[in-house]
Amino acid sequence: MKSIEELLEVIERNLSEYRENNLFYPAELYDPVFYTLQHGGKRIRPVLVLMGLNLFEDCIDEGIASALAVEIFHNFTLLHDDIMDNSSQRRSRPTVHKKWGVNTAILSGDAMMILAYRFLAKSPQKHLSSLMNVFNKAALEVCEGQQLDINFEAGSSVQEKDYLEMIRLKTSVLLAAALQMGAVLGNADQEDQENLYLFGLNLGLAFQLQDDYLDTFGDQSVFGKRIGNDILTNKKTFLLVKALEISAETTREKLVKRMILNDGNETEKIRQVTEIYEDLSIAELTKQKIRHFHQNSLDHLSRVKVDDERKAFLLELAEQLITRDK
Amino acid sequence: MKSIEELLEVIERNLSEYRENNLFYPAELYDPVFYTLQHGGKRIRPVLVLMGLNLFEDCIDEGIASALAVEIFHNFTLLHDDIMDNSSQRRSRPTVHKKWGVNTAILSGDAMMILAYRFLAKSPQKHLSSLMNVFNKAALEVCEGQQLDINFEAGSSVQEKDYLEMIRLKTSVLLAAALQMGAVLGNADQEDQENLYLFGLNLGLAFQLQDDYLDTFGDQSVFGKRIGNDILTNKKTFLLVKALEISAETTREKLVKRMILNDGNETEKIRQVTEIYEDLSIAELTKQKIRHFHQNSLDHLSRVKVDDERKAFLLELAEQLITRDK
Numbered sequence: 106m107k108s109i110e111e112l113l114e115v116i117e118r119n120l121s122e123y124r125e126n127n128l129f130y131p132a133e134l135y136d137p138v139f140y141t142l143q144h145g146g147k148r149i150r151p152v153l154v155l156m157g158l159n160l161f162e163d164c165i166d167e168g169i170a171s172a173l174a175v176e177i178f179h180n181f182t183l184l185h186d187d188i189m190d191n192s193s194q195r196r197s198r199p200t201v202h203k204k205w206g207v208n209t210a211i212l213s214g215d216a217m218m219i220l221a222y223r224f225l226a227k228s229p230q231k232h233l234s235s236l237m238n239v240f241n242k243a244a245l246e247v248c249e250g251q252q253l254d255i256n257f258e259a260g261s262s263v264q265e266k267d268y269l270e271m272i273r274l275k276t277s278v279l280l281a282a283a284l285q286m287g288a289v290l291g292n293a294d295q296e297d298q299e300n301l302y303l304f305g306l307n308l309g310l311a312f313q314l315q316d317d318y319l320d321t322f323g324d325q326s327v328f329g330k331r332i333g334n335d336i337l338t339n340k341k342t343f344l345l346v347k348a349l350e351i352s353a354e355t356t357r358e359k360l361v362k363r364m365i366l367n368d369g370n371e372t373e374k375i376r377q378v379t380e381i382y383e384d385l386s387i388a389e390l391t392k393q394k395i396r397h398f399h400q401n402s403l404d405h406l407s408r409v410k411v412d413d414e415r416k417a418f419l420l421e422l423a424e425q426l427i428t429r430d431k
Numbered sequence: 432m433k434s435i436e437e438l439l440e441v442i443e444r445n446l447s448e449y450r451e452n453n454l455f456y457p458a459e460l461y462d463p464v465f466y467t468l469q470h471g472g473k474r475i476r477p478v479l480v481l482m483g484l485n486l487f488e489d490c491i492d493e494g495i496a497s498a499l500a501v502e503i504f505h506n507f508t509l510l511h512d513d514i515m516d517n518s519s520q521r522r523s524r525p526t527v528h529k530k531w532g533v534n535t536a537i538l539s540g541d542a543m544m545i546l547a548y549r550f551l552a553k554s555p556q557k558h559l560s561s562l563m564n565v566f567n568k569a570a571l572e573v574c575e576g577q578q579l580d581i582n583f584e585a586g587s588s589v590q591e592k593d594y595l596e597m598i599r600l601k602t603s604v605l606l607a608a609a610l611q612m613g614a615v616l617g618n619a620d621q622e623d624q625e626n627l628y629l630f631g632l633n634l635g636l637a638f639q640l641q642d643d644y645l646d647t648f649g650d651q652s653v654f655g656k657r658i659g660n661d662i663l664t665n666k667k668t669f670l671l672v673k674a675l676e677i678s679a680e681t682t683r684e685k686l687v688k689r690m691i692l693n694d695g696n697e698t699e700k701i702r703q704v705t706e707i708y709e710d711l712s713i714a715e716l717t718k719q720k721i722r723h724f725h726q727n728s729l730d731h732l733s734r735v736k737v738d739d740e741r742k743a744f745l746l747e748l749a750e751q752l753i754t755r756d757k
Binding site: 130131133188189207208214218219226233234237238241249 | 456457459460511514515533534537538540541542544545546548549551552556559560563564567570571574575577578579581582
């Protein structure tokens with residue numbers, strides 16, 4: 106079995122070799138592609154493909170192509186999302202559309218999606234059809250999730266269940282699909298594939314809620330980014346959706362008024378909204394929901410018909426993702 | 432053997448049934464997808480997939496998924512190209528980004544590309560790997576061609592060979608790949624696949640040059656669009672590239688000056704540039720080049736190891752595309 110660090114090394118090495126051993130022309134198209142891919146991120150999704158495979162097989166070579174496909178696809182979505190959100194920074198660097206313009210960002214993103222499928226096509230032929238089905242379903246759902254997110258931000262009223270459905274599509278299904286693709290490559294049966302998918306899906310939901318939680322209730326000294334950014338931008342997070350849902354009318358009006366008011370006093374806005382969240386016990390409610398999804402994910406993993414010691418690294422990763430403080 | 436009209440009917444019917452028999456949600460994502468797909472266009476690419484298959488096999492059912500994949504991919508490229516070119520009309524209707532905004536146009540385009548791969552994945556499993564390889568290569572080349580086109584329009588000096596390479600990538604490789612995919616599905620050997628690919632590639636080059644030719648030298652009464660639009664927009668066509676290449680310095684200066692001058696007199700600009708083209712025999716040189724590529728394409732078709740009568744419809748289509756006057 107390979108550790109998370111060993112899998113990460115495999116992914117980085119294969120990505121570098123791919124760039125070095127091929128000619129990419131024209132540079133205007135491909136420079137933004139590799140700029141996007143080389144970001145020093147966590148590479149969770151490709152690691153999940155390889156861990157899913159490694160659960161069933163000791164040799165992970167046959168999973169590398171799918172792992173890179175999922176990673177490249179994920180980075181393509183970030184690139185296009187950054188245009189749609191008009192974000193100027195990602196991972197402390199200018200976004201592609203800020204650095205090279207919107208047209209280049211659109212086209213380079215398109216090329217990345219095709220590159221993802223090129224990698225997928227390098228998978229063992231006997232698994233290609235199944236891999237395509239799992240991957241395509243998730244890829245389309247990611248687009249659907251992004252559209253729901255756009256709809257929400259454009260002002261439609263959002264309930265907890267709508268929010269959870271949105272993050273299921275936008276974030277979780279790709280984590281789930283990554284694990285299932287690993288299972289497909291490891292010749293797992295349908296039941297094990299589904300349990301791994303649901304392990305990933307629930308983990309993804311917990312992961313996204315942890316993101317929402319940390320942005321308001323994280324510890325500034327370890328979080329890295331500014332605490333309260335979601336509050337400042339009125340982002341529809343689990344915290345806000347839940348607060349709007351459970352608050353009495355006077356509190357809800359106070360919250361909405363504070364969101365609309367733009368007096369430039371950022372610290373005060375963060376303080377006031379956080380105070381409302383505290384009065385409503387939003388932190389506890391969020392933590393509770395995270396534990397719920399975390400437990401669901403562990404239940405599904407426990408049902409996978411593989412010796413417990415083979416699951417150790419996946420449990421470790423799940424623990425890391427849920428208990429992280431940045 | 433099925434006629435072009437019969438194949439067209441198969442394509443339209445399958446596309447309609449696909450829309451009717453599936454739920455597409457959210458509407459904000461999928462309405463622009465079907466708006467783009469239902470345009471009453473020529474459907475050349477999917478017809479070519481089915482004709483390529485029909486050359487070798489009487490039953491074309493196994494080619495429908497690939498045919499739709501190619502058509503959906505082509506329409507995705509038009510959707511994203513329209514954003515990049517900031518075009519407001521396509522086929523006498525508002526473009527998606529004018530009708531729904533740039534963000535929707537980006538995201539719906541992304542969803543279309545994934546839908547294309549979903550169709551591809553419905554192809555017979557034994558051919559899937561080969562189909563993916565042919566399709567992915569062409570798809571990536573289309574992006575490369577679009578980037579070269581952007582580079583050209585941004586001002587780099589363009590020679591005839593650069594222009595031909597650009598249209599090879601941007602237009603021809605997908606027509607070629609469509610035919611090769613049909614051949615793959617028809618169990619054709621590698622040599623026949625390559626000859627069909629090159630038949631399509633040369634046909635595509637001739638087709639694009641015919642486009643350039645008609646925009647300036649077409650007959651207004653049948654052309655449909657305004658004659659001279661490429662001249663008005665200073666578009667880098669084969670005509671312009673060739674004229675800049677072969678003209679003596681004084682003529683070249685006159686041409687460049689007329690391109691830069693923006694006195695609002697459109698009719699006069701078209702007249703003057705056309706006159707320069709006529710002095711340089713650009714129409715004849717373009718026709719010559721079209722005949723050259725047309726002949727190349729016929730040579731490759733003649734080498735395909737199939738009875739001549741099976742090639743009749745492909746020859747008819749090639750003839751139609753080259754001799755068309757609109």
